[in-house]
Amino acid sequence: MADERAKRIAERIAPLRVTPGSRVVLAKDFDPGYKADFVTKKDAVELLQQGVEVLSEYQERLAAQDTWGVLVVLQALDAAGKDGTIRHVTSGINPQGVSVHSFKVPSSEELDHDYLWRFAKNLPRRGEIGIFNRSYYEEVLVVRVHPENLTRQRLPKAARGRDVWKRRYRDINDWERYLGDNGFKIVKLFLNLSKEEQRTRFLRRIDLPDHNWKFSAADVHERGSWDAYQKAFSGMLSATSTEWAPWYVIPADHKWFARLCAAAVLANALFEIDPRFPKVTDEARKALRDTKVELEAEAPKGAASDPFADEGARTDKKARKKAARGARKATKRTNEAAATEADDG
Ligand code: AMP
Ligand code: MG
Secondary structure (H helix, E strand, O other), X not given: OHHHHHHHHHHHHHHHEOOOOOOOOHHHHOOOOOOOOOXXXXXXXXXXXXXHHHHHHHHHHHHHHOOOEEEEEEEEOOOOOHHHHHHHHOOOOOHHHEEEEEOOOOOHHHHOOOOOHHHHOOOOOOOOEEEEEOOHHHHXXXXXXXXXXXXXXXXXXXXXXXXXXXXXXXXXXXXXXXXXXXXXXEEEEEEEOOHHHHHHHHHHHHHOHHHHHHOOHHHHHHHOOHHHHHHHHHHHHHHHOOOOOOEEEEEOOOHHHHHHHHHHHXXXXXXXXXXXXXXXXXXXXXXXXXXXXXXXXXXXXOOOOOOOHHHHHHHHHHHHHHHHHHHHHHHHHHHHHHHHHHHHO
């Protein structure tokens, strides 16, 4: 059942994945208005809820296993729905298991360091899901579109030559590979919004009083660089979608669909990690039993020596049955494999 679900999700997100090594032209290759035919807006609420439950369950396992961490990198143009996506996708997750960092214009302290420094400082721990609301990818996006940002970084001459963006792509790919090798899985989501939908969303921010706080004249000014951003995003997607950290382009004109896709891509990454609750060793189990005897002996008069004794036995029985089922299935698979091998031979 869980495998079926994982398979279905993997199939559904496959069209959003940027094939490593491919050359992306955003306007041609990805439609911001796309919504799949397998789900309607009405069903999406229920489906997202299911997705959120899966994320919650897997985050718990991730924390228990304490071996892998997950870094979600979220990039988009203004008004593409980054905040709402984060809110929905994390809504069921234990707050202790997730961290969110938003990256703004670098401070003077941050500018005193190499450009990856502030991101390295805010990486998730093992067992944690960390979300970057904007990320080191701004270093090949806004910094590229507005080169005065690069000047502020006071780089040595060799590091700001003509090949600076190529070098940064390489730095980033290498860094992500290093993180992956060391137990940090990177999930990269680009929320792909159309120019017309952005215009509509800005107008909503102006017209609806509740949305006024979100409006920023600077965002509208950035819209003037739309084409330069599309080009920078296309270059970024082409150069930094790798086998170890592929990009997913999320169609963002329909918020409900974007959220569903984001949750699905994250769920897929967790399925791939497949974190397990750690097994209790025989030694630890013996220690549990000894302690249990001591605690039972402390029961005051009239109190049950162990109020959970029945429940524990029931769970144990269930677990034993499940293990037996698993063993039977494994034997069946082995026998089948042996039979196929014999046929082949
Ligand atoms: P917001 O996410 O709307 O609060 O805005 C954050 C702002 O910080 C955006 O305008 C980004 O372009 C800007 N920003 C983020 N990272 C960088 C960076 N590395 N260099 C320059 N500007 C940045
Ligand atoms: Mg903004």
